[in-house]
Amino acid sequence: MSIISLITGWPGPSGFGSASTAxxxxxxxxxxxxxxxxxxxxxxxxxxTVRVLAMRKVHVIIGARNLEAANKAKHQLLEQNPAAKLDVLKLDLSSIKSTTEFAHNFLALNLPLNILINNAGVMFCPFQLSEDGIELQFATNHLGHFLLTNLLLEKMKSTAKSTGIEGRIVNLSSIAHVHTFGDGIRFNKINDKNGYSDKRAYGQSKLANILHVKELTRRFKEEGVNITANAVHPGLIMTPLMRHSMLLMRLLQAFSFFIWKNVPQGAATTCYVALHPSLKGVSGKYFLDCNEKRASSYARDETLAKRLWDFSKNLINSSYKV
Ligand SMILES: NC(=O)c1ccc[n+]([C@@H]2O[C@H](COP(=O)([O-])OP(=O)(O)OC[C@H]3O[C@@H](n4cnc5c(N)ncnc54)[C@H](OP(=O)(O)O)[C@@H]3O)[C@@H](O)[C@H]2O)c1
Known part of the structure; x- marks a missing residue:
């Protein structure tokens, strides 16, 4: 997919492109x-993504830190689609405790789990530590999703096994994964205010989202598990994500309006990767505009992916104070 296809919306090999909607x-x-x-x-x-999955009759559980906003969204979706199967559960991904409680609460519902969409994120935050003492963008965008995925994996495996239906994990990454720190991931300085850059810390967390699906894929193949894991860049879409840099993003948008998407287009790659039958068995890949794309060399580094996995596990174990 070239810049021309991005601007024109011409479809790529998948038959879809930047102009396709969810x-x-x-x-x-x-x-x-x-x-x-x-x-x-x-x-x-x-x-x-929730709206369109529900339209395709998926039972969707919304994980949200703001329950009031999530319940309001749920009621609005139900007004449009009274048959939608929707539930809301409290989830603050920046907190190990809240993420663990979310997983327990979900498992207590005794539902199957076919699809996990690790979508939540924060961008360009000024330096801040989470309640567990971890840099906020890494804690929210990567570590929370890493923990959540691990806590739900057995459920996804048992669902895939008992139904014979392939499970799918989709991580929302970003093209910003290319703009990270010198070594890709600052393992030795992850919580260090010195040398912190809000932009590079975001890029680092989005790189981690891709490395996460790489290592998941390696493990799934080793275990012979019927689950895939892929990462997506949704495009550039004006959303509340931009709140820490609204002026900069509005300025950027004014000069590059031709490459921005609306929200229905922004959710297309996620829905494509989560639902489309043509992606059966495809795993460990990076998608943009509903087509596979080569990610950065760091993002394709299997040794880095394995190191990040071990590092993330240790960081959770050493940071969580019950
Ligand atoms: N928009 C773009 O141009 C763009 C480009 C590339 C990648 N992405 C990625 O796409 C994903 C979705 O972004 P978006 O543009 O839709 O932004 P958004 O509208 O701000 O959505 C992000 C969601 O994440 C939630 N969230 C933030 N911190 C959380 C936490 N600690 N625990 C639980 N939920 C939390 C937010 O909840 P609150 O409402 O409570 O804040 C919000 O519902 C993100 O991962 C982002 O990095 C977006």
Missing amino acids: EEVSEGIDAANLTAIVTGGASGIGLE
């Missing part, structure tokens, strides 16, 4: 037998 890429798919979790599903790309 409804278009999932048209004709009946997913009545599927259950999905969408983190950060109360606004922006996540909310549109």
Whole structure:
């Protein structure tokens, strides 16, 4: 996919492109037998993803830190689609305790789990530590999703095994993964205020989102598990994500309006990767505009992916004070 296809919306090999919407890429798919979790599903790309999955009859659980906003979103979606199967559960991904409680609360519902969409995110935050003492963008965008995925993996494996339906994990990454720190991930300085850059810390967390699906894929293949894990860049979409840099982003948008998407287009790649039958068995890949794309060399580094996995596990174990 070239810049020309991005601007014109011309479809790529998948038959879809930057102009495709989430409804278009999932048209004709009946997913009545599927259950999905969408983190950060109360606004922006996540909310549109929830709407379209529910339209395709998926039972969707919205994981949200702001329950009031999530319940409001749920009621609005139900007004448009009274048959939608929607639930809301409290989830603050920056907190190990809250993420663990979310997983326990979900597991207590005794539902299957076919699709996990790790969508929630924060961008360009000034330096801040989470309640567990971890830099906020890394804690929210990567570590929370890493922990959540691990806590839900057995459920996804048992669902895939008992139903014979392939499970799918989708991580919302970004093209910003290319703009990270010198070594990709600052393992030795992850919580260090010195040398912190809000932009590079975001890029680092989005690189981690891709490395996460790489290592998941390696493990799934080793275990022979019927689950795929892929990362997506949704495009550039004006959403509340931009809140820490609204002026800069509005300025950028004014000069590059021709490459920006609306929200229905922004949710297309997520819905394509989560639902489309043509991606059966495809795992460990990076998608942009509903087509596979080569990610950065760091993002393709399997040793880095394995190191990040071990580092993330240790960081959670050493940071969590019950
Ligand atoms: N928009 C773009 O141009 C763009 C480009 C590349 C990648 N992405 C990625 O796409 C994803 C969705 O972004 P978006 O544009 O739809 O932004 P958004 O509208 O701000 O949505 C992000 C969602 O994440 C939630 N969230 C933030 N911190 C959380 C936490 N600690 N625990 C639980 N939920 C949390 C937010 O909840 P609150 O409402 O409570 O804040 C919000 O619902 C992000 O991962 C982002 O990095 C977006």
